[in-house]
Amino acid sequence: MAELLGGLSLACDVASANVPEKALRTALFAVELGRRHGLGEAELRDAYYVSLLRFLGCVGFAHEEAHVYGAGDDIATRELMAMADDGDPLGTVRRIVTRLGRGGALGARAKAVARILGDGVAVAQHAAAQCDASIRFAEMTAMGQPVARALSSICERWDGKGHPAHLEGEAIPIASRLHHIGDVVDLAVTRAGRDAAVAMAKRRAGGQLDPALVRTFAAHADELLAIIDSASVWDRFLAAEPRPHLTASEARTDDVARAFAHFADLKSTWTLGHSTGVAELAARAAKAAGLAESDERDLRRAGWLHDLGRVSVPNGIWDKPGKLTVAEWERVRMHAYWSERALWQARPLRPLAQLAAASHERSDGSGYHRALPGGMLARAARILAAADVYQAIREARPHRPARDRDAATKELLAGGRRRPARSRRGRRRPRRRRRAATKAAALAVRSHRSRGRCAAPRRTRPLEQADRRCARDFRQDRPAPRRPRLCKDRSREPRRRCPVRD
Numbered sequence: 001m002a003e004l005l006g007g008l009s010l011a012c013d014v015a016s017a018n019v020p021e022k023a024l025r026t027a028l029f030a031v032e033l034g035r036r037h038g039l040g041e042a043e044l045r046d047a048y049y050v051s052l053l054r055f056l057g058c059v060g061f062a063h064e065e066a067h068v069y070g071a072g073d074d075i076a077t078r079e080l081m082a083m084a085d086d087g088d089p090l091g092t093v094r095r096i097v098t099r100l101g102r103g104g105a106l107g108a109r110a111k112a113v114a115r116i117l118g119d120g121v122a123v124a125q126h127a128a129a130q131c132d133a134s135i136r137f138a139e140m141t142a143m144g145q146p147v148a149r150a151l152s153s154i155c156e157r158w159d160g161k162g163h164p165a166h167l168e169g170e171a172i173p174i175a176s177r178l179h180h181i182g183d184v185v186d187l188a189v190t191r192a193g194r195d196a197a198v199a200m201a202k203r204r205a206g207g208q209l210d211p212a213l214v215r216t217f218a219a220h221a222d223e224l225l226a227i228i229d230s231a232s233v234w235d236r237f238l239a240a241e242p243r244p245h246l247t248a249s250e251a252r253t254d255d256v257a258r259a260f261a262h263f264a265d266l267k268s269t270w271t272l273g274h275s276t277g278v279a280e281l282a283a284r285a286a287k288a289a290g291l292a293e294s295d296e297r298d299l300r301r302a303g304w305l306h307d308l309g310r311v312s313v314p315n316g317i318w319d320k321p322g323k324l325t326v327a328e329w330e331r332v333r334m335h336a337y338w339s340e341r342a343l344w345q346a347r348p349l350r351p352l353a354q355l356a357a358a359s360h361e362r363s364d365g366s367g368y369h370r371a372l373p374g375g376m377l378a379r380a381a382r383i384l385a386a387a388d389v390y391q392a393i394r395e396a397r398p399h400r401p402a403r404d405r406d407a408a409t410k411e412l413l414a415g416g417r418r419r420p421a422r423s424r425r426g427r428r429r430p431r432r433r434r435r436a437a438t439k440a441a442a443l444a445v446r447s448h449r450s451r452g453r454c455a456a457p458r459r460t461r462p463l464e465q466a467d468r469r470c471a472r473d474f475r476q477d478r479p480a481p482r483r484p485r486l487c488k489d490r491s492r493e494p495r496r497r498c499p500v501r502d
């Protein structure tokens with residue numbers, strides 16, 4: 001379970017522009033500090049998982065952070081407010097006035113500053129939204145009552161001035177208090193160094209932080225900071241997991257994947273329910289295609305997690321009604337990369353990393369992030385891509401309305417058939433690839449229409465066979481197939497038949 005949640009926490013790091021492994025360092029620090037404070041394994045285990053799950057709630061307020069308080073960039077707002085101290089209102093005001101929306105238009109900045117300073121209930125709402133989302137994720141992953149309770153207190157303060165319940169002192173669960181100091185120390189270490197971390201913890205003792213824990217930290221500062229202030233803490237993080245270790249069964253892995261799907265979809269109001277819809281479509285299509293049960297399970301999980309990297313892109317881009325700029329498209333294209341990296345880090349899900357990341361590839365090579373031609377996409381990847389496009393077409397986006405089922409079906413299937421038989425350079429494209437793309441699209445549509453009662457096709461082709469065919473196509477002694485538009489247009493917006501940004 002630690003490997004699974006620890007790996008996926010990379011998505012939480014990029015969602016808040018934190019230095020990678022932030023969640024891992026915080027969990028490790030909380031456990032090591034708790035051990036030196038004399039706490040038992042059960043309390044340490046709660047603190048460990050609270051630190052991992054706490055950042056899942058960050059997207060619960062992303063829409064408001066972007067559009068009400070953040071001049072379009074929720075990630076920058078979150079990063080800005082991460083170091084803010086409610087016990088230092090003057091410092092917080094100075095931080096907001098000088099840094100909020102920096103680089104943006106002056107008018108938008110002024111409006112954002114006025115809103116965040118003039119809206120007294122924003123902080124409380126923010127805290128409540130984060131807590132609600134975190135608790136929901138803890139329930140979905142069956143983490144137990146103590147972890148859920150600690151997550152509900154994640155925005156509380158030792159002096160009782162926190163949110164949402166204004167808990168004070170030891171009424172705040174110890175797991176939350178350990179996380180608080182881990183969070184503050186890690187932010188200070190990565191941004192200002194070890195001395196600043198010790199000074200900040202001491203300054204916040206009795207206000208935001210538990211003074212007894214700060215004393216323990218100060219007494220062991222050198223060894224504790226040496227543990228987390230290193231190039232990578234992955235191995236130490238795994239070794240520090242309190243016993244007994246939580247294991248991730250197949251069912252629990254599904255629960256975690258589904259929870260992270262909601263985490264990704266919660267990012268924007270336009271994408272609620274998207275990943276779960278893609279997962280169901282892809283799994284049904286796999287069944288209709290006669291794939292093995294394990295492939296169906298993999299496609300469902302890849303559907304849940306294919307857009308995990310979406311949290312790395314500011315909401316101002318996802319929610320933009322107009323055309324995206326080249327720079328904005330670059331950030332959009334990178335979200336598939338981050339999905340792949342997060343899955344790669346989560347060892348139990350590593351085999352799905354490339355499949356999930358291929359959900360934005362297109363048969364004509366105009367997709368992202370690798371811009372692979374259709375011949376290099378396995379059958380499962382083509383099914384997932386078709387399910388993703390179909391699901392997205394059925395959903396409204398800021399730049400277009402949702403299509404009904406017939407229009408979406410027509411659009412998806414036309415995407416495969418309308419492709420010119422010749423490339424821009426006049427070379428003939430193989431028919432085989434066109435048929436494969438269309439078949440994947442048809443499977444996705446059929447699986448949607450059949451509502452789960454999918455008839456087996458007359459002819460089936462195992463996934464492995466499709467992969468071997470791809471490998472044959474790219475043997476070194478044969479010229480590689482042309483990749484249309486790839487060289488010219490890599491940095492440009494994919495045109496045409498790909499009507500979806502996501």
Ligand SMILES: [Fe+2]
Nearest residue numbers: 306307310502
């Ligand atoms: Fe996506």
Ligand SMILES: [Fe+2]
Nearest residue numbers: 306307388502
């Ligand atoms: Fe998607």
